[in-house]
Amino acid sequence: MEILRSLTPQQKLAQIFKLNERTLNLMKIGLRRRFPNLDEAALHQVYLQMRARCHNRNY
Numbered sequence: 001m002e003i004l005r006s007l008t009p010q011q012k013l014a015q016i017f018k019l020n021e022r023t024l025n026l027m028k029i030g031l032r033r034r035f036p037n038l039d040e041a042a043l044h045q046v047y048l049q050m051r052a053r054c055h056n057r058n059y
Contacts, residue, residue, distance in 0.1 A: 024051075 007015065031046055038046065 027051075 004012070027050065028047060031043060031050070035043060035046060
């Protein structure tokens with residue numbers, strides 16, 4: 001926690017973007033394992049649907 005407190009707001013935001021990118025990559029890997037028979041286009045559609053369900057609609 002001390003490390004996070006010592007970061008500047010810009011550094012914190014950069015860390016958030018990195019974590020978000022890693023999370024999305026892990027989701028893609030998980031979808032590929034879950035649906036091994038889908039082609040790339042179909043897999044991308046599933047990915048977009050999953051992202052839409054996860055989106056915060058309060059904004």
